[in-house]
Amino acid sequence: MNNLIVMPMALPVLMGIILLFLRPYVKVQRSLSLLVFVANIGISVYLLHLIQQNGVIRLDFGGWEPPFGILFVADSFSMLLVLASSIVAAACLIYSFSSVEPSFEKNFYYSFVLLLIAGVNGSFLTGDIFNLFVCFEIMLLSSYVLITFGGKKGQLRESIKYVIVNVVSSWIFLVAIAYLYGTVGTLNMAHIADRIAESGQTPTLTVISVVFLTVFALKAGLFLYFWLPGSYSVPVTPVAAMFGALLTKVGIYAMFRVFTLMFYHEQQITHTIIGILAGLTLIGGSIGAVAYKDLRMVAAYNVVIAVGFILVGLAVATPAAIEGSIYYLIHDIIIKALLFLLAGTMIAVTGQTKMDEISGLIKNHPLLGWLFFLTTLSLAGIPPLSGFIGKVLIGEGAVGSGSYVLLALAFISSIFVLYSLMRIFLTSFWGETIISKDEEIPAKKGWIVSTCILALGTIALGLGAEPMSVYIQDAAETLLNPQIYIDAVFGDN
Amino acid sequence: METLVTILAGVLVTVATYLLLSKNLIRVIIGTAILTHAAHLIIMVVSGLKTGSVPIVGEGDPVDPLPQALILTSIVIGFAVTAVSLVLAYRTYQEVGTDKLDELRGDPDE
Numbered sequence: 001m002n003n004l005i006v007m008p009m010a011l012p013v014l015m016g017i018i019l020l021f022l023r024p025y026v027k028v029q030r031s032l033s034l035l036v037f038v039a040n041i042g043i044s045v046y047l048l049h050l051i052q053q054n055g056v057i058r059l060d061f062g063g064w065e066p067p068f069g070i071l072f073v074a075d076s077f078s079m080l081l082v083l084a085s086s087i088v089a090a091a092c093l094i095y096s097f098s099s100v101e102p103s104f105e106k107n108f109y110y111s112f113v114l115l116l117i118a119g120v121n122g123s124f125l126t127g128d129i130f131n132l133f134v135c136f137e138i139m140l141l142s143s144y145v146l147i148t149f150g151g152k153k154g155q156l157r158e159s160i161k162y163v164i165v166n167v168v169s170s171w172i173f174l175v176a177i178a179y180l181y182g183t184v185g186t187l188n189m190a191h192i193a194d195r196i197a198e199s200g201q202t203p204t205l206t207v208i209s210v211v212f213l214t215v216f217a218l219k220a221g222l223f224l225y226f227w228l229p230g231s232y233s234v235p236v237t238p239v240a241a242m243f244g245a246l247l248t249k250v251g252i253y254a255m256f257r258v259f260t261l262m263f264y265h266e267q268q269i270t271h272t273i274i275g276i277l278a279g280l281t282l283i284g285g286s287i288g289a290v291a292y293k294d295l296r297m298v299a300a301y302n303v304v305i306a307v308g309f310i311l312v313g314l315a316v317a318t319p320a321a322i323e324g325s326i327y328y329l330i331h332d333i334i335i336k337a338l339l340f341l342l343a344g345t346m347i348a349v350t351g352q353t354k355m356d357e358i359s360g361l362i363k364n365h366p367l368l369g370w371l372f373f374l375t376t377l378s379l380a381g382i383p384p385l386s387g388f389i390g391k392v393l394i395g396e397g398a399v400g401s402g403s404y405v406l407l408a409l410a411f412i413s414s415i416f417v418l419y420s421l422m423r424i425f426l427t428s429f430w431g432e433t434i435i436s437k438d439e440e441i442p443a444k445k446g447w448i449v450s451t452c453i454l455a456l457g458t459i460a461l462g463l464g465a466e467p468m469s470v471y472i473q474d475a476a477e478t479l480l481n482p483q484i485y486i487d488a489v490f491g492d493n
Numbered sequence: 494m495e496t497l498v499t500i501l502a503g504v505l506v507t508v509a510t511y512l513l514l515s516k517n518l519i520r521v522i523i524g525t526a527i528l529t530h531a532a533h534l535i536i537m538v539v540s541g542l543k544t545g546s547v548p549i550v551g552e553g554d555p556v557d558p559l560p561q562a563l564i565l566t567s568i569v570i571g572f573a574v575t576a577v578s579l580v581l582a583y584r585t586y587q588e589v590g591t592d593k594l595d596e597l598r599g600d601p602d603e
Binding site: 148157163 | 559573589598
C-alpha cells in the first residue's frame with residue numbers, strides 16, 4: 001500500500017480543475033502545469049526504485065480489498081511508461097509556451113493537456129478493466145477538445161471522424177467488458193487472470209479476447225489505422241506530438257496487459273492474429289510513409305510503423321522480444337514526440353507543409369537540421385541511440401521463435417523509416433536556401449529547449465541501456481509471469 | 494425476460510447502425526448515443542436479470558450491484574461524449590457550411 005501511486009493521475013486531475021479557476025493568469029497556469037509534470041517525473045523515478053526493492057505495489061481505494069474494490073497497481077512496466085509520458089508531456093508543455101496562441105491559453109488549453117495526461121497515466125496504472133475503460137474515456141474526451149484547438153476547417157473535419165471512430169471503438173470496449181463480466185464474473189484484472197487460468201481459456205473466452213483485440217487495435221492503430229494519419233496531422237504542433245507519442249501507446253499498453261496477463265493460454269490463435277495484423281501494419285505504414293510529401297503525414301505514418309514493430313514483439317512473446325518491445329515502446333514515446341515537434345517547427349518557420357516546398361533549411365537553422373538527422377538515425381536504429389537496443393532484442397526474439405516473415409517485415413520497415421525521413425532531410429535541409437533569414441519566422445527559444453530535452457532523452461536512453469535494463473528486465477519478467485502480478489494484488493499489503 | 498432484453502439490445506444496435514451509416518451528421522451522433530444504450534442493456538443482461546434484495550445491507554439473496562454501477566458510469570460518459578460531439582457538429586457546420594459527411598471529405602490542397 002503506497003498512496004504515492006495515485007499521484008500520477010490525481011495530480012493532473014486536481015491541477016486541471018484548479019486551472020479552470022485561474023483562467024486569466026496565463027503565467028500561473030504555465031508554471032503550475034509544468035510543476036505537475038516535473039513532480040510526476042520525480043514520483044515515477046522514486047516509485048520505480050521502490051518497485052525494484054519491494055516488488056509490485058498496489059493501492060486499494062477506500063480500503064476495499066481486491067477483488068471487491070477498484071485499485072491501482074504499479075509494476076515496472078506501468079511505471080516506466082508513466083515516467084516516459086511525464087517527460088514527453090513536460091517537453092510538449094515547454095514547446096506550447098512559445099507556440100500556442102494566447103487565446104488557447106485563456107481557453108483552458110493547459111487544463112485539457114493535464115486531463116489528457118491524467119487519462120494516460122490512469123490507464124497505465126489501473127488494475128481494473130472497467131477503470132481502464134473510464135481512463136480511456138478521460139483521455140479521449142480531452143483529446144476530442146485538444147484536436148480542435150484552433151478551429152480550422154481541416155481540424156473540425158478530421159475531428160468529427162476521430163470522435164466517431166473512437167466512440168464506436170469505445171462501444172466495442174464496453175460490450176467486450178460486458179461479455180467478460182458475464183463469463184468470469186469479475187472485473188479486477190488479476191482476478192480475471194486467476195479465474196481464466198483456473199478454468200482454462202475456453203473458446204468463448206478466446207472470442208472475447210479477440211473482441212478486446214479489435215478495440216485495442218482501433219485505439220492503437222494496429223492494422224485499423226485508417227483514421228490515424230488524418231487526425232494526427234491536423235492539431236497544433238505540441239498536441240500532435242502528444243497524440244503521436246502517447247495515445248496509440250496506451251492502446252499498445254492495454255494490449256500487452258490483456259494478452260500477457262489474462263489471455264495468454266491460446267497463443268496459437270490470439271498471438272498469431274496479432275502477428276498477422278502487425279505484419280500488415282508494417283506494410284501499410286511503410287507504403288504510407290513514402291507516399292506523402294506532407295511532413296505531418298510522413299510523421300503520422302511513422303507512428304503506424306512503430307505500432308506494428310512493437311507488436312511484433314508481443315506476437316513473438318519470447319522473453320527477449322517482450323523486453324525489446326518495452327525498450328522500443330519507451331524509445332518510441334520519446335522519439336515520436338521529437339519527430340512531431342521537429343516537423344511542426346519546420347512548418348512553423350517556413351510556413352510550408354510539403355517537403356519539396358522547403359529547401360536549404362540547414363543554413364539558417366543548423367541545430368534544427370542536426371536534431372532532425374539525430375531523430376532519423378535514432379528511429380532507424382543506429383547505435384548508440386535508443387532505437388537500436390529495442391530493434392536488436394525484438395529481432396533476437398523473432399529469430400528465437402522462428403518467425404522469419406515478421407523479422408523480415410520488421411527490418412524492411414526500418415529501411416522505409418530511414419528512407420522516408422532521409423528524403424525529408426535531403427530535400428528540405430539540403431539544397432539551395434530559397435528563403436532568406438529576414439523572411440523567415442525565427443525559431444523560438446522554447447522550441448529549441450523542448451526538442452533538445454527529448455534529443456537528450458533519446459541519447460540517454462541509448463547510452464544508458466545498461467542501467468535501464470534492470471527495470472526493463474523486471475517489467476518483462478512481470479509480464480511473462482502473470483503470477484507475480486496476481487500475487488501482488490491478492491497478497492498482504 | 495433475458496431473451497426479450499437481448500432482442501431489444503439487438504434492435505437498438507440495428508437502429509444505431511442504420512443511423513451511423515447515414516450521411517447526416519446529427520443522425521450519426523444520435524446513432525452513437527443509441528449504440529451506447531444498447532451496450533448498457535447488454536451489460537445488464539449478461540449478469541442476469543434477477544429479482545432480489547438490496548445488496549450488502551438487505552437480507553436474503555441480493556442482486557448483483559456491479560452492473561448498475563457500470564451502467565451509471567457509462568451513461569455519464571456517454572452523455573459527456575454526446576454533448577461534446579454535438580458542439581463539434583455545430584462548430585463544423587458553422588465553419589465548413591455543411592452537415593453532410595460526404596462533403597466533409599476535404600480536398601488535398603488545404
